[in-house]
Structure formats: C-alpha cells, structure tokens
Amino acid sequence: MTMTRRSLALLAAVPILARPALAAWPDRPARIIVPFPAGGGLDLVGRLLAEPIGRAIGQTIVIENVAGAGGAIGIDALSRAQPDGYSFGISSGSTITLGPQLRATPYDPWALTHISRLVVSPFLLVAGTDTPYTDLAALLQRMRQRPDSVRFASAGVGTSTHLGIEWLNQKLGTRTEPVHYRGAAPALTDIYARNADVLISDATAWPLVQQGRLRLLAVSSAERWAPSPGTPTIAEAVPGVSFDNWYGLIAPGGVPAPVTERMAAESARALARPEVIERLEASGFTPAPLAGPAFAARLRTEAENWRGVLAAGNITVG
Structure with a gap:
C-alpha cells in the first residue's frame, strides 16, 4: 500500500527498539480497557488500534468497556491490574487532568504509565x-x-x-x-x-x-x-475559552520500559496506516503520537491550566 506523507511523518517518530529484550513478551492475549461505553470516541480509537497493534505483536488485543463515574471506574480497574504488559487503557483529559482534581479518585493519575498520546481533536x-x-x-x-x-x-x-x-x-x-x-x-x-x-x-x-x-x-x-x-x-x-480533546495509551505503573516502548512504537505505526488515518479523520480525529516524557510533560501543563479554571470558578464535585 502506498504510504501517504502523513504516514511517513508519523513513522518518523517511531523509536528504534531493542527487540531481543522482549523475547518473552507477549505470550498471551492482552486487553485495552476503555473507561466509557461503546460508541464513543475512546472506544473508536481503541478498537481501531487494537487489531493492527495485536497483529504486530502477535497476540489478540481485546477491548473491555468499563464505564462509570466519568471514566474513573475503568481507570481504577486498570491501575489495579498487574503491571505485566497485558493490561492497557485509553486515557483522556477527563480521567487524567480533570476528573482527579474535582473529586477523590481511587487511583493516582500520575502513578500510571503514560505510554503515548494517540490522537487530538477539538470538542x-x-x-x-x-x-x-x-x-x-x-x-x-x-x-x-x-x-x-x-x-x-x-x-x-x-x-x-x-x-x-x-x-x-x-x-x-x-x-x-x-x-x-x-x-x-x-x-x-x-x-x-x-x-x-x-x-x-x-x-x-x-x-x-x-x-x-x-x-x-x-x-x-x-x-x-x-x-x-x-x-x-x-x-x-468568549475569549479565553479554548481546550482540545486528546486520547492516550496508558498502563498500570511499573510496566517494564521495553513493553511500553514497543507499544508506543506499534501505536505510532498503526496511526500511520492510511486506512486508520482515513477512518480517524472521517470521525474528526487527527493522529498525533507523542510518547514518553514529552507526553507526560504535556499532561502536567494541561492539569495546571485546568486547576486555574477550577479555582477561579470555585468548582467542586461532591
């Protein structure tokens, strides 16, 4: 299949990995927890990426929709999973940079492993x-x-x-x-x-x-x-009111770096596939892989921006 310029640009971000270190992984199917119901944006992105990533790593990746509490139930389930490289999730501002500032969540968003941003779009x-x-x-x-x-x-x-x-x-x-x-x-x-x-x-x-x-x-x-x-x-x-939507790939804290690096690389490759780009853009999303520390730093900045908005409006949730 002929690669588009956007595909090639996305692939340029894929890191070179030490593949022999992953010889024992994966040896069974993995899962991606989507913390909202089927039919929403996180579900779409998770399902679009599960098949090509699964094919690349040689294992089936199953989507599990675990909805409720603004996404907190699903992310909590992920945070409690074993950090063995077989449980992943799709994150968003609602579950990482916003929700935990509004109410106590059973998980610490910064204790999770933020593997890579996947897509962006406006609301x-x-x-x-x-x-x-x-x-x-x-x-x-x-x-x-x-x-x-x-x-x-x-x-x-x-x-x-x-x-x-x-x-x-x-x-x-x-x-x-x-x-x-x-x-x-x-x-x-x-x-x-x-x-x-x-x-x-x-x-x-x-x-x-x-x-x-x-x-x-x-x-x-x-x-x-x-x-x-x-x-x-x-x-x-309404000057000053602007914010973007993003979805990311996450895992429990403590997942081995070779696993997260491989998943970041394979998600970037999947996002560079012309048919995936076409499907995402038809739904209003733009592939935007951003892996590792750069992604985590972006999240910290966004959380700080929202913190100012919440404080100014004295917004709390019981």
Missing part, C-alpha cells in the same frame, strides 16, 4: 436540529437571558464536556446546570430523543453533523478546525 459544541440554537450567538444569548432553559448534556461529571460548560458559565457570568450521562454516546442519544438540546461532544459527533442530524455551533480549539473552516471557535465569542 464540538453541537445542538439538536429542532432546537432554537441555529448558531453560537443564539445559544450564548439564551444562556445570558434564560440560563435555566438551556438543556445541556455532558458525558459525565468531571469530564471535559462538563468542565467546558462550567468554563462558559464562568466567563459569561451565567449558571446552566447540565444533565450528566455515562458517556458521550448516551448523551447524544438523548439529544436525538429531544430530552437534551446541547452537548460539548468529542469528535464522534462529526459524522452526525455531516449527515445533518446535528448542528455544529462552534469548536473548542484555539484555531478554526480544518474539516469545518466556516465554524467559529468558542473563543471568538
């Missing part, structure tokens, strides 16, 4: 097609005038979709109370059912926008988004 501020929110200005006007009438949904307490709404409230001086779901997929389902109106969703909402089933009002990134350049950023109307 998408979407509304049902039968709502009065035809654009971002209409939504912000309603939030200012009748905040209690705006039916926001979120993917769970402490998730980026929740804190994005809180950040908007903080900047606008409004108070809208979202309804929390066990992931983006059930939240979107309730928007179809007209039980909710607006959601700050991960990029899995993008195909639904393209199909005309949702309206895209704005994106959360600092710059306009290439797939929809006519859509404004939230920051254009």
Whole structure:
C-alpha cells in the first residue's frame, strides 16, 4: 500500500527498539480497557488500534468497556491490574487532568504509565436540529437571558464536556446546570430523543453533523478546525475559552520500559496506516503520537491550566 506523507511523518517518530529484550513478551492475549461505553470516541480509537497493534505483536488485543463515574471506574480497574504488559487503557483529559482534581479518585493519575498520546481533536459544541440554537450567538444569548432553559448534556461529571460548560458559565457570568450521562454516546442519544438540546461532544459527533442530524455551533480549539473552516471557535465569542480533546495509551505503573516502548512504537505505526488515518479523520480525529516524557510533560501543563479554571470558578464535585 502506498504510504501517504502523513504516514511517513508519523513513522518518523517511531523509536528504534531493542527487540531481543522482549523475547518473552507477549505470550498471551492482552486487553485495552476503555473507561466509557461503546460508541464513543475512546472506544473508536481503541478498537481501531487494537487489531493492527495485536497483529504486530502477535497476540489478540481485546477491548473491555468499563464505564462509570466519568471514566474513573475503568481507570481504577486498570491501575489495579498487574503491571505485566497485558493490561492497557485509553486515557483522556477527563480521567487524567480533570476528573482527579474535582473529586477523590481511587487511583493516582500520575502513578500510571503514560505510554503515548494517540490522537487530538477539538470538542464540538453541537445542538439538536429542532432546537432554537441555529448558531453560537443564539445559544450564548439564551444562556445570558434564560440560563435555566438551556438543556445541556455532558458525558459525565468531571469530564471535559462538563468542565467546558462550567468554563462558559464562568466567563459569561451565567449558571446552566447540565444533565450528566455515562458517556458521550448516551448523551447524544438523548439529544436525538429531544430530552437534551446541547452537548460539548468529542469528535464522534462529526459524522452526525455531516449527515445533518446535528448542528455544529462552534469548536473548542484555539484555531478554526480544518474539516469545518466556516465554524467559529468558542473563543471568538468568549475569549479565553479554548481546550482540545486528546486520547492516550496508558498502563498500570511499573510496566517494564521495553513493553511500553514497543507499544508506543506499534501505536505510532498503526496511526500511520492510511486506512486508520482515513477512518480517524472521517470521525474528526487527527493522529498525533507523542510518547514518553514529552507526553507526560504535556499532561502536567494541561492539569495546571485546568486547576486555574477550577479555582477561579470555585468548582467542586461532591
């Protein structure tokens, strides 16, 4: 298969590994824990990568959806797994840089092994097609005038979709109370059912926008988004409100370095495959592997930024 320029650029980041050190690993199937229900963005990325990585290491990789508590239940299950190279997970800001700052979690996010960032995307501020929110200005006007009438949904307490709404409230001086779901997929389902109106969703909402089933009002990134350049950023109307979505590959603390290096390398190779790039971009994601210390440092910076937002808004979760 002919490699694209993006594929070649991604492969350039793959480290050269001492493969003989991994002779005893893996000798049985492994698993990737997705801490949200099937159908969401983390689930999509996990399933897209499980097959090519499994083929590369010579073992089946099984996806396990362990949802609940804004992703904390699944990440806790991973943190308690043996650090033997057979349990991995898909992480996000909700489970690493946000959720643990809002409430006590049964796991320490910094005790996990952060193997590699996988993909990035903006969050998408979407509304049902039968709502009065035809654009971002209409939504912000309603939030200012009748905040209690705006039916926001979120993917769970402490998730980026929740804190994005809180950040908007903080900047606008409004108070809208979202309804929390066990992931983006059930939240979107309730928007179809007209039980909710607006959601700050991960990029899995993008195909639904393209199909005309949702309206895209704005994106959360600092710059306009290439797939929809006519859509404004939230920051254009509410300066200072910008944040990105990312998903990463993680493991329990203490996994041997040769294993994590191999998994980082194979995930980068999988992300460079043209068919994987095509599928990710169709869903609004951009492959963006960033391994090891560089990924961990990026997470620390993001956590510090969110800490300032939470402190300014005196935001806590019981």
